[in-house]
Amino acid sequence: MTTLTAELRTFYEARQQQIPTEIREIMQRAGRELADSGQAAHALTVGAQAPRFHLPTATGQTLALDDLLTDGPVVLTFYRGAWCPYCNIALRCLQQHHEAITARGARLLAVSPQIPDESLTLAEKHDLAFDVLSDIGSETAKQYGLAFDLPHDLAAVYDRLGFDLQRVNGGHPRTLPLPATHVIDRDGVIRWSFVDTDYTTRAEPADILAALDSVN
Numbered sequence: 001m002t003t004l005t006a007e008l009r010t011f012y013e014a015r016q017q018q019i020p021t022e023i024r025e026i027m028q029r030a031g032r033e034l035a036d037s038g039q040a041a042h043a044l045t046v047g048a049q050a051p052r053f054h055l056p057t058a059t060g061q062t063l064a065l066d067d068l069l070t071d072g073p074v075v076l077t078f079y080r081g082a083w084c085p086y087c088n089i090a091l092r093c094l095q096q097h098h099e100a101i102t103a104r105g106a107r108l109l110a111v112s113p114q115i116p117d118e119s120l121t122l123a124e125k126h127d128l129a130f131d132v133l134s135d136i137g138s139e140t141a142k143q144y145g146l147a148f149d150l151p152h153d154l155a156a157v158y159d160r161l162g163f164d165l166q167r168v169n170g171g172h173p174r175t176l177p178l179p180a181t182h183v184i185d186r187d188g189v190i191r192w193s194f195v196d197t198d199y200t201t202r203a204e205p206a207d208i209l210a211a212l213d214s215v216n
Helices: 004-016 021-036 065-069 085-096 098-103 116-125 136-143 152-160 205-215
Strands: 054-056 062-064 074-078 107-112 131-134 147-149 175-177 180-184 190-195
Touching: 004 085, 021 152, 054 131, 062 065, 065 074, 085 098, 085 107, 085 205, 098 107, 098 205, 116 131, 136 147, 136 175, 180 205, 190 205
Parallel strands: 074 107, 107 131
Antiparallel strands: 054 062, 074 180, 147 175, 180 190
16 A cells, blocks of 8 residues: 655655746745744644634534543544645545544544635545634634744745635635644643654654554
């Protein structure tokens, strides 16, 4: 079975051939600067208390982390948005493992800075069975140490590519979360964590399942 990491790498290598050199250079420079910024070191990790939140779902409900933890562990994954192809690949892969996650008594949540309408479109497109939450302004991502601002030249590239982050992120076009996934136990403690400044890499579902096995 192909791993998520291998699928993302295959997509990345094909994608690079399609991106004009000047745009690719801006993206790569922004990636290096983010990696060098130390942002990942500020993110919460294993042993930390998970910040509590109340966030709207794509269908208009509000979910509270505390309420969900009464039923079991939570797998909390942060992604950039429906416009990001790497996010789409990762979410589809999580959907393929959703049954295995719930079989371990856990609840899977995906969080992005997008408005609920965008989250709903994404959930319907990929037939996601888990909740997709809207973190407008990345306020929850900030509490987890994940929020950062795109450099102006990369934000301009995204505008040229038609991503319209001003609209889909509810007036917060430059603030995004680092890709991250946390396994949170019933006491609200982060028991396993994946954080990376590289948006082309994501948590491997097999590792998430192994972390849940160690929690239960």
